[in-house]
Each structure stands twice: as C-alpha cells, then as structure tokens.
Amino acid sequence: MTQAATQYTGSTGSATIVAAQQKNQQKVAAATIAAYQRAVPGAAVGYRAYADAGLLQFAGVxxxxxxxxxxxxxxxxxxxxQGLAVAQQQVKIFGDVQCSVSQSRPTPTGTPVDPALDLTTMCQRTGPGLTVQVYGTGFKGAAGQQQLVMLTNAGWASVTG
Structure with missing residues (x-):
C-alpha cells in the first residue's frame, strides 16, 4: 500500500482525505499558475479545480x-x-470552443463511428487578450463533450462578464 493510500485509511476517515486533497490542490494550483506564467511571461493566470458530486468528473479551469x-x-x-474511420486523436470545433477528443477504441474503416467512444480531455476558447482552457477527466461521449464545452464557455463568461 502506498503512503498516500495508508494515509487515507486512518481513523479520521474522510476528514483526512479532504485535508490531503486540499493540500494537494494548493500545490497543483501553485505549480499550474507558475507553469503558465513561465509560458506567457507577464500574463495574469488563474486556476480552479472542480468535481461533480459523485467525484466521477473532474475539471481544471x-x-x-x-x-x-x-x-x-x-x-x-x-x-x-491506418484502416480507421476517424483519427484516434482529433480537434473538434464547437462554435468558439476547440476540444481535444480521443477515441477510446479504434474504429475500423467501414464501421460507424460511435460517439459514445469519444473522450473529451481538454477544451479551449481564445480571443484577444484571453484564453480559457478546461482540462477534464470523465467526460465521455457526446454528453460529456457538451458538458466540457459548456464549462469552457462558462469559464469564459465568468472572466469576461
């Protein structure tokens, strides 16, 4: 068992998990902001992490x-x-939002593409003076794709609105 797993099985239960997650998210936020500031010197950068109630979907904005x-x-x-109906990794465009989409299983040529196999891992909206990127885990199929697009547009609106 890893040290982290051992830490989570202690007598304090969920309080320990929450505290460990909060501490980790503080490190993730600091490292993420620093990395983006190195990539774009002088630019203001903000980062927030979100999860759904069931902890099945995560998004970093x-x-x-x-x-x-x-x-x-x-x-x-x-x-x-390659004998495929579609590339396994592609960029799809939804209005002002571009998303990186992977097929979770190759689709051979001549076979209908099943949108349920799409995994949308990142979406971006960019314009003069602003870029919003949303990295997601657990956004499957067309519904998950639309959720990540909506989160990207919501992030954009919260900064520009």
Whole structure:
C-alpha cells in the first residue's frame, strides 16, 4: 500500500482525505499558475479545480490573460491509411470552443463511428487578450463533450462578464 493510500485509511476517515486533497490542490494550483506564467511571461493566470458530486468528473479551469493559438493534435494522420474511420486523436470545433477528443477504441474503416467512444480531455476558447482552457477527466461521449464545452464557455463568461 502506498503512503498516500495508508494515509487515507486512518481513523479520521474522510476528514483526512479532504485535508490531503486540499493540500494537494494548493500545490497543483501553485505549480499550474507558475507553469503558465513561465509560458506567457507577464500574463495574469488563474486556476480552479472542480468535481461533480459523485467525484466521477473532474475539471481544471485555467484562465490566461493572453490569446493562444488554436488547438492542434500534433501530426495529423490519415485515418484511411491506418484502416480507421476517424483519427484516434482529433480537434473538434464547437462554435468558439476547440476540444481535444480521443477515441477510446479504434474504429475500423467501414464501421460507424460511435460517439459514445469519444473522450473529451481538454477544451479551449481564445480571443484577444484571453484564453480559457478546461482540462477534464470523465467526460465521455457526446454528453460529456457538451458538458466540457459548456464549462469552457462558462469559464469564459465568468472572466469576461
């Protein structure tokens, strides 16, 4: 059992878990803000982490007072050459929001693409003087994708509104 797992099994139960999570999130926030400030010197940066009530979905929202380039997913493969219906990693656009979407299982050419296999891991909205990025865990299928898009737009609205 790891030290962290041992820490969580103590007699104080959930209070220990909450305290450990709060301490960890403080470290994550400081490291995230520092990394973005190194990437964009002089830009104001904000970070917040959120989870749903069941702790099945997590989202880290990062706001940077700078315009970023649009999303890319590295080399863009030819899915047909690989015998696939769609690339396993792609950028999808939803209005002003771009999202990095992965297929959790390859879809062979000639097979219908199942949107339930989409895992949306990050969305970004950028414009003059502002970028909002939302990194998500547990955002599956079309419904999860739309949730992450809505969170990105909500983050944008909270900074610009």
């Amino acid at each position: 990062i706001a940077v007072r700078a315009q970023y380039a649009g999303l890319t997913s590295g080399p863009v493969p030819d899915p047909a050459h």
